[in-house]
Amino acid sequence: MKNWLILHVHVFLSALRKFFSTPLSSLFNILVIGIALSLPAGMYVMLKNIQNLAEQKIASPQISLFLSMDTSKDDITRIDRQLKQHAAVGQARFVPREQALEQLKQTTGLEDVIGGLEHNPLPDAYIVHPKISDASALKTLKHELQRWPKIEHVQLDLDWVQKLEAILKFGLMAILILSMLLGFALVAVTFNTIRLQILTQREEIEVSRLIGATSAFIRRPFLYFGLLQGLLGGAAAWFIISISLYMLNSNLSQLTDLYSANFTLHLPSTEDQLALLLLSACLGWMGAWLSVSQHLWKIEPR
Amino acid sequence: MIQFSNVCKRYPGGIDVLKNISFTIGEAEMVFLSGHSGAGKSTLLKLIAAIERPSSGSILVNGQNISLIKDGALPFLRRNFGLIFQDHKLLYDRSIFENVVLPLKICDFDHRESAKRVRAALDKVGLLNREKANPIALSGGEQQRLCIARAIVNRPSILLADEPTGNLDTEYSGEIMKIFRSFHQVGVTLVISTHDEGMLGQFNGRVLALKNGELHP
Ligand SMILES: Nc1ncnc2c1ncn2[C@@H]1O[C@H](COP(=O)(O)OP(=O)(O)OP(=O)(O)O)[C@@H](O)[C@H]1O
Numbered sequence: 001m002k003n004w005l006i007l008h009v010h011v012f013l014s015a016l017r018k019f020f021s022t023p024l025s026s027l028f029n030i031l032v033i034g035i036a037l038s039l040p041a042g043m044y045v046m047l048k049n050i051q052n053l054a055e056q057k058i059a060s061p062q063i064s065l066f067l068s069m070d071t072s073k074d075d076i077t078r079i080d081r082q083l084k085q086h087a088a089v090g091q092a093r094f095v096p097r098e099q100a101l102e103q104l105k106q107t108t109g110l111e112d113v114i115g116g117l118e119h120n121p122l123p124d125a126y127i128v129h130p131k132i133s134d135a136s137a138l139k140t141l142k143h144e145l146q147r148w149p150k151i152e153h154v155q156l157d158l159d160w161v162q163k164l165e166a167i168l169k170f171g172l173m174a175i176l177i178l179s180m181l182l183g184f185a186l187v188a189v190t191f192n193t194i195r196l197q198i199l200t201q202r203e204e205i206e207v208s209r210l211i212g213a214t215s216a217f218i219r220r221p222f223l224y225f226g227l228l229q230g231l232l233g234g235a236a237a238w239f240i241i242s243i244s245l246y247m248l249n250s251n252l253s254q255l256t257d258l259y260s261a262n263f264t265l266h267l268p269s270t271e272d273q274l275a276l277l278l279l280s281a282c283l284g285w286m287g288a289w290l291s292v293s294q295h296l297w298k299i300e301p302r
Numbered sequence: 303m304i305q306f307s308n309v310c311k312r313y314p315g316g317i318d319v320l321k322n323i324s325f326t327i328g329e330a331e332m333v334f335l336s337g338h339s340g341a342g343k344s345t346l347l348k349l350i351a352a353i354e355r356p357s358s359g360s361i362l363v364n365g366q367n368i369s370l371i372k373d374g375a376l377p378f379l380r381r382n383f384g385l386i387f388q389d390h391k392l393l394y395d396r397s398i399f400e401n402v403v404l405p406l407k408i409c410d411f412d413h414r415e416s417a418k419r420v421r422a423a424l425d426k427v428g429l430l431n432r433e434k435a436n437p438i439a440l441s442g443g444e445q446q447r448l449c450i451a452r453a454i455v456n457r458p459s460i461l462l463a464d465e466p467t468g469n470l471d472t473e474y475s476g477e478i479m480k481i482f483r484s485f486h487q488v489g490v491t492l493v494i495s496t497h498d499e500g501m502l503g504q505f506n507g508r509v510l511a512l513k514n515g516e517l518h519p
């Protein structure tokens with residue numbers, strides 16, 4: 001076990017050494033991989049940020065509860081209490097019918113028409129801000145509220161939420177497609193790097209075979225190299241994204257100051273970062289594996 | 303230890319290089335393989351190490367029929383051999399030490415122990431003080447000795463040497479033969495090919511003489 005570990009550490013170190021023995025081409029390879037990965041990963045980060053922002057500030061949906069005209073003071077207290085106790089309800093604001101009429105006058109400019117009315121046609125209402133944001137849960141909440149006594153009508157404006165969900169889904173799909181294409185590019189880059197390495201190490205491979213090296217022994221350094229290159233490419237992608245976000249944020253602060261808003265772009269979560277590194281390492285390994293199984297058998301000792 | 307029974311070898315599209323070869327080499331024996339250029343000496347040695355497969359007949363090494371051996375088991379068979387190639391097959395992108403340590407690396411040998419073994423092997427062929435040099439900096443005879451060091455470093459039980467004294471003058475080849483005889487004394491089986499009739503006369507070991515692909519006793 002200990003020997004096994006030492007062996008693998010040695011192979012890894014020699015892959016690292018090989019990496020630095022051709023610093024320029026290694027650097028370019030890493031950059032190519034990094035840029036290729038940073039595109040979908042960066043888009044993903046942006047999408048996450050937009051989603052956050054939208055959920056917090058723009059699209060928090062609201063539910064309007066219109067009470068029946070014959071609602072008594074006691075009913076209102078009851079509804080008030082029920083709303084406050086409800087787990088899915090964040091905030092609930094009571095709008096008395098007089099206030100609603102007043103607002104209508106001001107916002108529509110139909111003062112004359114409204115002033116001519118004999119009595120107030122508007123009911124008492126509640127504006128409810130739910131804690132939940134996904135469309136189906138909101139619908140369930142709506143139906144539940146509908147069944148409460150003295151509630152005449154429940155209006156849920158899902159348009160925004162549904163639009164946002166559709167847009168985000170679309171964005172995610174686009175990112176997925178892009179990731180697959182560029183992941184393929186990563187595999188291809190590694191495939192080619194390893195192919196060149198196999199060609200330049202032809203003699204070593206041949207001699208090793210002749211003196212009793214197993215296929216696993218011959219394959220191992222190439223696989224490790226692919227893994228390492230993928231890993232460093234992933235790290236480069238993360239670096240590119242971090243720098244870009246930093247630069248965008250400093251510009252963004254000027255913009256948000258103008259609108260007296262407060263908003264910054266956040267780095268991806270640690271899990272997402274680790275997933276990126278893991279994925280790029282896996283893709284590198286895969287490219288190397290494909291290359292090795294494609295090219296090694298052609299080198300037959302004579 | 304090594305047994306050929308009715309072995310024929312034909313390269314794809316070619317004539318029969320070896321025809322109906324049968325012989326036995328016992329343990330710790332030292333045998334010369336002689337024959338003119340193109341007689342099939344290298345081919346015969348490659349058959350023993352399973353680098354080439356026979357067209358017909360069977361080859362036993364340590365009681366194992368190597369023409370039946372699976373590809374996966376081949377590396378472990380090869381580790382029994384020390385191979386000295388006619389064309390050296392040294393690696394010129396690394397030091398002499400790195401060249402000799404390769405067979406040990408392949409067997410996952412312990413690092414400190416392998417450094418010791420490499421130095422012992424280099425000492426045996428008189429190249430100990432050159433371990434950091436590149437093999438390209440060695441003379442023909444020194445490269446030949448480096449090949450020997452690489453072949454013996456994992457202490458094989460069988461040493462197969464293909465024209466180890468190829469284009470060396472008699473003084474050098476005498477030195478190399480001295481090294482071989484010291485292995486013979488410690489019980490290593492040796493098969494040494496040569497086209498140098500003079501050398502055969504000098505040492506009175508057993509000789510397998512190849513002529514036009516056939517064995518002449
Ligand atoms: N891979 C190969 N493919 C086809 N023919 C081959 C191959 N290797 C060797 N031969 C032929 O087999 C014959 C014997 O070759 P071999 O190398 O065994 O001779 P040799 O006795 O070692 O000669 P030398 O003393 O010149 O090294 C030669 O005619 C050669 O052309």
Ligand SMILES: [Mg+2]
Nearest residue numbers: 343344388464
């Ligand atoms: Mg030959």
